[in-house]
Amino acid sequence: MIVAENLVKEFRLAERKPGLAGSLATLFTREHRVVRAVDGVSFTIPAGSKTAYIGANGAGKSTTIKMLTGIMTPTSGRCLVRGIEPYRHRQANARGIGVVFGQRSQLWWDLSVPDSFRILRRVYDIPDPVYHRNLTLYRDLLDIDALGTTPVRQLSLGQRMRAEIAASLLHDPAVVFWDEPTIGLDMVLKDAVRQLVNRVHEELGTTVVLTSHDITDIAAICDSALVVDRGRVVHQGSIRDLLRTADRRSVVFDHRGGPAPESACAEIERGLPGVSASSAEDGRIRVDYPADRFTSRQVLGFLLERFDLADCYAPEPDLEDVLRRIYGGHREAAPAGVPGARREGAA
C-alpha cells in the first residue's frame, strides 16, 4: 500500500548569524550546511492499517509525510502510495489521498465551510451519493452544521480543525495523512474524531497515517506504530509490541502495618539491587525494576514476603515513557553537534 524504499531527504540550510552584526554579514555572504532530515528510511504500511508515525520533533516525520503526499521530492530513494510515486504523478495521487497538516489550512479562507465543501465537491468530482452520505456523517459526528456561514478565517482553531478533518475525508480517499489533526480540539470533539476515523476505516477500509504528539490520540486511533528517530526507523509493529519493548516495569502497592513508607523503600532497594522504590503521598509505594534483571514473580514474591499487601497493581508501560527511552538512548549515542539532535521535548 504505502512503501518507502531507502528514502533520503537532504536540505540546504542558510546559516544565519545572530544579532545585528550577523544580519549585516548575511547581507553579503551566505553559508549553507546540509541537513539530512530523512536518512535512508524503508518501511511498508499495509492497506487498511491505522498507523501512527511517531518521532521526536525534527526526526523527519513531517518530511516523510510531505514526500508521501507528493509535496516534496526525495533526494534519493523512492516511495509509493497505492503504486504511484506521489511527487511524479501528483494529481493522480491527490485523488486518492486526504491531507490535514496541523496548523495550516487548506480551506478557502474567506468562504464559509459549506462553500468550501461545495468547491471541493467539484474539484474532486465527488459523486452526489458519496457527498451527501459524508455530509450526513459529519453532521452527526462533528456537528459541522454549527459552523454555519461564518468565514473560515473567523472560526476558532477547534472549529477549523473539525472542518479540515471533514474536508480531508470528503472524497472518500483510500489513504488519509493526518499531521497533528486534533490540535485545538476539546476532549468531546477528540472523541468524535476518533469515532469518525474508526467508522470510515470500518466501512471503507481507509488507510490512516497519523502523526501526533498526543499519546492518547495515537492509542485511541491507531493499531500499529512506526517509530522514526533521526530519520531511521527504530520500531515497526503493533502498539502492543512497542509497549513490550519497555525495559522497565512497575508495581504499585499499598500495605498495612509494617515499616513506614521511607524505610520500606530503603528495604526494597537493599533487597533488590537495581530497583528503585518511591513513596507517594497517599502512602502507596511505586517500585520500578529493570525487566531484564528481575521477573515479575521475583519482585512480587519479595514484596509478598515482607509486606502485608492491601492493594497491588502493575500499570501498563507508558507509551510516552517508552518513546522517551527510545529517543533518549539515541540521543546519548548521537555525537555532539549532529543536526537533528536538538529536541524540543520527546513525543
Added chain:
Amino acid sequence: MTAAVWRHVRLAFFLGGVGLHRLSMYRMDFALGAGAFLVRVGLQTAVVGLVFRQVPAVHGWTYHEVLFLLGFSLLPRGLDHLFTDQLWELGRKLVQRGEFYRYLVRPVSPLFSLLSERFFHPDGLGELAVGAALVGWSGNRLGLHLTVLQWLLAPLLVLCGALIHTSVKLLFASLSFWTVTSLPSMYAANQVSEFAAYPLDIYHPSLRAVLTWVLPFAFTSYVPCVYLLTGATGLVVWLPVVTAGALAVALTVWRRGVDAYEMTGS
C-alpha cells in the same frame, strides 16, 4: 488531455460563480476597493490634465490621445487583475508560511488551483469600467472611427495585453519559490508597468528598449494604441509573438519553481 482541459474549464466557470458570490458577501470591501481605485485613476487623470495645461502636445501626443492611452492601459490590466490576483499572495506569503502545499495535494493543476482561489477580484472590475469609460470618452472627443478590422482586433489586443501582464506577474511571483517572498520584486515590476500608461516617446531610449523587449509592457497599451489611433501597424504585428514568448518564459519559471519547492518543501 482534452477531457482534462474541459474539466478545468467547467471548474473555472463554477469557481467564477463562487467569486461573484464572494463579491456580494464582501460588499463593503468591494466598495472601498473600487472607491480607492477611482481616486487613484482620478488623480492620475488630473496629473495628465495639469501637464497639458502647460503645453498643447507632448512628443506629438495630444491631451485626449494621452487619456485614450491611459484608459486603454487599464483594460488589459483590469482583465489580468480579475483572474490572477492570487499571484500576489504567492509572492507575499504562500511559500514563506508553507501554505503553498495545498495546491499540490489537489487533483487539479497547481497553477489553476492557485488562481482559482480568487477569481473575479473586484478591483479588476473597477479598472475595466474606468478604462472603458476613459477610452470611450477620449475616443469620442478625438472623433476616432475604427475600421472593421480594428474593431475585430481590439478585444484580442486587450487579451494579449492581459496575458503579458499575467506573464510578468507570474514570473516575479514564482521567484518566491527560491527567495521565499518576492513581493518587493512584484511591486517593482508592477511599478514598471505604470510606464505603459504614458506615451513611450517621452522616455529615454534605453528605457524604451527595456519596455519593448525586456518587460514588454509597451505591448499592453502603447503599441495597440498607436495602431488604433493611427492605423499604422508598426510593432503591433509582433504582439502575438511577444505574448507567446512572455507566457512561455513565465510558465517555465513557474514549473521550475514548483520543482524547486518540492526539493525544499519549506
Added chain:
Amino acid sequence: MTRSPRRERDTPAPPLSLSGRARHYLPFATGGLQSLLQYRSTFVTTGITAAAGAAITVFLWRAVYAGAPPGGGPGGFTSESITTYLLVAQVLQILHANRVDDEVAADVYRGDVAVMLVRPVSYPVMRFFACLPVVAANAVLVGVPVLVLFALIVPLSTPRPLDVLLFAVSTALSVLLAFLVNLLTGMTGFVTTNTWGVRMVKQSVVAFFAGQLVPLALMPGPLAALASALPFRGMVDGPLTLLLGRYDGVAGAAGVLAPQIGWAAGLTLLGGALWRASLSRLEVLGG
C-alpha cells in the same frame, strides 16, 4: 506622549531623561533594521520601484520643458530645476516609505496590538523608533543610488549650501509627518478590514497633494490653495521649495517650516487622541 510616572520609578533617573527613555526604544530600532536586512533583495527592488516612479514623472515633465526658454518656463522652473524637483521628490518618497501603515494595520488586524499593550512602552513611540532605521537604510541604500543614477542621465541644478541646510531641516520634519500620516492610516485597521484600499487612497492622495507628481506652483489657483492647506505639502513640495531656493528671504523660509512644525504637532496630538480612543474601544470590545 506624556511620561509615565511608573517608568520614572523603575529606572534610576538618568541625567538626560530623553536619552534614558530612548534607551527603552533602542532595541526596537535595531530590531526593525535587523528584520529589514534579512531580505537584501528588498533594497534592490525598492530602488527599481523608486527609479521607475521617478522616470515617469521626470520624463513626462522634461518633455513639457523641452522647449522652455532658458530663463524659466511655466511656474518659473527650468528643465534642470523641474528635473531636480521631481527626482528629489521621489527620493523623499523613499524616505517616507517607512512601512508603518502596513505594520500597524497588520498588528491591529491580527490583534497583536493587545500584546503590545503589555509591554512597558508606548506602541506608537515604539513604531516610530522601529521605522527610523528603515528610513536611514532606505536613504543610504536606495535614495543615494537612485539620485546618482539619474544624475548620470539627466542634468540637474546645483543648490546653494544654505538651501541644502534648510532642506535638511525640512526633510527631517517631512519624515516625522510621513510617520504620523502612516500611523493614522494604519490605525484605520480599527474600523475596517480593507486597509489595503485605504492605503491605496492614502498613497495616491499624498503623492498628488504633496506635489510629488506635479509641483504646487503648476497647479491652478484653487487646487494649489487646497494643497497648501493640507499637511501633505510639507512632505515634498515644502522641502523642495527650500532646496531650489524658491522662497523669499527669512520670512519665506519660515513660511515653509512653520506649517510643517504646526502640522507635526497637530497630527501628533490627533494621533495620540485617536490612539487612546481606539484602545479604550479595544478594551470595551475585548480585542
